[in-house]
Amino acid sequence: MSVFKIQGGQSLSGSVQVQGAKNSVLPILAATVLSTGVCVLHNCPRLTDVDHTLEILWHLGCKVKREGNTVTVDAAAPLNWDVPDPLMREMRSSVVFLGPILGRMGRAELSYPGGCELGPRPIDLHLSALRSLGAKIEERSGRLLCEGKLAGGDITLSLPSVGATENAMLAAVAAQGVTTITNAAREPEIVDLQNFLLTLGADVRGAGSSVIVIRGGKALHGGEYTLMADRIVAATYLSAVAAAGGEGQVTGIDWQHLSTVTAVLAEAGCRVESGERAITISAPAHLRAVRPIRTAPYPGFPTDAQAVVMAALCKAEGATVFAENIFDSRYRHVDELARMGADIRVEGKVAVVYGVDRLFGARVRATDLRGGAALAVAGLAAEGETVLSGLEHVFRGYSDLSGDLRALGAKIEQTEEIVNES
Secondary structure, three states: OEEEEEEOOOOEEEEEEOOEOHHHHHHHHHHHHHEOOEEEEEOOOOOHHHHHHHHHHHHHOOEEEEEOOEEEEEOOOOOOOEOOHHHHOOOHHHHHHHHHHHHHHOEEEEEOOOOOOOOOOOOHHHHHHHHHOOOEEEEEOOEEEEEOOOEOOEEEOOOOOHHHHHHHHHHHHHOEEEEEEEOOOOOHHHHHHHHHHHHOOOEEEOEOEOEEEEEEOOOEOOEEEEOOEOHHHHHHHHHHHHHHOEEEEEEOOOHHHHHHHHHHHHHOOOEEEEOOOEEEEEEOOOOEOOOOEEEOOOOOEOHHHHHHHHHHHHHOEOEEEEEOOOOOOOOOOHHHHHHOOOEEEEEOOEEEEEOOOOOEOOEEEOOOHHHHHHHHHHHHHOEOEEEEEOHHHHOOOOOOHHHHHHHOOOEEEEEEOOOOOO
16 A cells, blocks of 8 residues: 655645646646547646546547656547446546537537545536537446537536536537537636647637637647646645745746635745746745635635645634535545644634644545645644555556655655455
């Protein structure tokens, strides 16, 4: 069993290049299904979720090659139109294949997706969007059977869902005619997907706003594209420096994508300086509590950054209130932080963090991706050794969490522990 062993209680100093964005690479890889040429993607992080996505592409009949952080996908050959249940169960984002497979092949069969257990995350918005474009969808024995020739139409999302927006965009690119998506998600990763589709010859406009217009039906060629950096990984490393103290720099990142996170860290007492492609942070000896943090769709405070910022504020002077408005079960890391001496009280969607003087190293376990990163952040602020297990969750979104934290001056190593079955 792989674990991280973290020696905490020491300030950090260093610089780290931020990996490519997990929440960009998955829909962009799915989008390659729409192309009849060769797509070359740079800055693709080495994540287990990416590995599973590449397995889906292989199954569909694509030729896939990875060299370092560059992935090449050739989807010119005839494609299969189903995704087996074991591949779908590996990650939530696998549902994003529904739109492009249906658009390319005229039919698709998938099971319900898996992923981190963060509470109910129905895919009704995905299905409703595709039905607006003419798809006929039947749900049978846990499988989604979809078929139909897609045509442009008007899609109004009841919530600005990132996944539903992506699925709608990908299906609409293959549909004949004009599609308008209203109340679309505005996340930077949506803009990244649009820019990739433009590279392939699609006509997509408006990403980053609440209305996206797609003129579909164009044949897509291949192309070469470099993915954006991961803003949540950057938030993790900034939170690590804030928690442990010292100075650090994250590079390759657009600071505007992180303005709500850096504003919170600055309010907590950190000095944050943002440059064109880098953010530098200097943390004081003691952080202070901040005004209530409410997660919200972009450009609000990102739900994916809630856990790591909470970990950083466990030793802040005063009390900080978190309101989680996106997922129902996003405080699963709280009990593990309590093992380290944190004082956090949860009721429903609200968590109140009462700052403590000291955190202590402990054996803790990640139960989801961002919660695992939060426990690593807390381990850097704790006295003594923290042993973090459940790394299979962390590997879904961080290509080298331990190596990147070492670049910032942390004492952390990945090692193997023998599990006693008795």
